[in-house]
Amino acid sequence: MTQSIPTDFPATRTAALERLARFVPHAGADYARMRNHDFGAGGHRHVSTLSPYIRHRLLTEAEVLQAVLGRHSPQAAEKFVQEVYWRSYWKGWLEQRPAVWEMYRRGLNAALDQVQTQSGLRQAWADACGGQTGIDAFDHWARELRQTGYLHNHARMWFASIWVFTLRLPWELGADFFLRHLLDGDPASNTLGWRWVAGLQTRGKTYLARPDNIETYTGGRFRPRGLASVALPLDGPEAPRLPLPPAGQMDPALPTILLLHDDDLSPAYLLDHVANPLGTGFLSTVKDRSPLHVAPLPEGFASDAMTDVATRWKDRLGDLSPPRQEVEALALWARETGARQIVTPYAPVGPNALALQALEGLLAPDGIRLVRLRRAFDSAAWPHATHGFFKFKEKIPALLGALKGIGVA
Ligand SMILES: Cc1cc2nc3c(=O)[nH]c(=O)nc-3n(C[C@H](O)[C@H](O)[C@H](O)COP(=O)(O)OP(=O)(O)OC[C@H]3O[C@@H](n4cnc5c(N)ncnc54)[C@H](O)[C@@H]3O)c2cc1C
Known part of the structure; x- marks a missing residue:
């Protein structure tokens, strides 16, 4: 019998604010220590689970940061603050390379064509999406995603890695599976998250899901067998970096x-x-x-x-x-x-x-x-998303300083 999986994401600002208030006390040392542990649906208490709200901006990044920094020092909340800025980084990076989204959509259409004509691929894809691969952890995450619309970040990384390197399915089909089911499904964070796992984003650097790591961080719930033991990076074309489009200027005199x-x-x-x-x-x-x-x-x-x-x-x-x-x-x-x-x-x-x-x-x-x-928050952060996150994160103290000037934007 399959485990029943609770879901609980009311799409209201009140629900978002309550969730934020519950999480703020834990956004410092607790988060830094425990954020990689995935105890499954109903047990995601070491992360904020705010992403569906932030992705739709029922709650803004600035509001979340201000609430957390009202309770913790920037040093104590450094890890959480950095995670919030990952979203800005990915958005700013993709905004300057729109061709990456177009390439993803073309690759996805090509993979969907293959699914139509290759019955073996069609079956393997259906098994992966349906949680029928026989890899217990992977099958559980597929079901958790479909039933709740949410997966812990570590589960997203393991899932994507197994999809690409163990099941050897086209990464675009996996990214699409996420976008069809995640409540926080987001072009930048999702496409670039999958590319990062597959070795397309940070060239040559892949993410390999390992049984011992899964066992440790799922509280011993899973130790899957038969996972790939190497993860050779996928290859794909580079995209040119374009200037950020200018922010719009309205005319106050017009209806x-x-x-x-x-x-x-x-x-x-x-x-x-x-x-x-x-x-x-x-x-x-x-x-x-x-x-x-x-x-x-x-x-x-x-x-x-x-x-x-x-x-x-x-x-x-x-x-x-x-x-x-x-x-x-x-x-x-x-x-x-x-x-x-x-x-x-x-x-x-x-x-x-x-x-x-x-x-x-x-x-x-x-x-x-x-x-x-465009919000001042985005205009301040996006121009810095030119290279890797490590270069971007050096700007976070200055961005936080500017936040005070921006107000809650
Ligand atoms: C393969 C893959 C696909 C992903 N697809 C999406 C997606 O479609 N939409 C999406 O919002 N996130 C995506 N992420 C990023 C991340 O997994 C989620 O944002 C995070 O798990 C949300 O849970 P949380 O709110 O409990 O996070 P917390 O750990 O509480 O983090 C707080 C906030 O920081 C931001 N954040 C945290 N980690 C990341 C990250 N790695 N990248 C970008 N922002 C982050 C989110 O806004 C999040 O709400 C993906 C990651 C991977 C590896």
């Missing part, structure tokens, strides 16, 4: 509407610029995280998170328009409001950025501007 999307559901910073929007719409691209069917848990999380924002901010957002996936429908709505300008949170590389680009094209003939406002 304006807001457009929220699942990369940023904390609209306070937009309302600092647009005090009285004519209305607010929602762009929903969760379905575009994968060419396949995205699971109900991530879809439900993003949809509930949008409902939560709309409910909490209804007095400030003007006429509310329901979430839409089709940019044509959004363009129609924008025209009907009489707005001359749409202000939206900057969307980093991924489905929202693509949809916004398409929307901009549709609205250009009507002279309606689309302004992507």
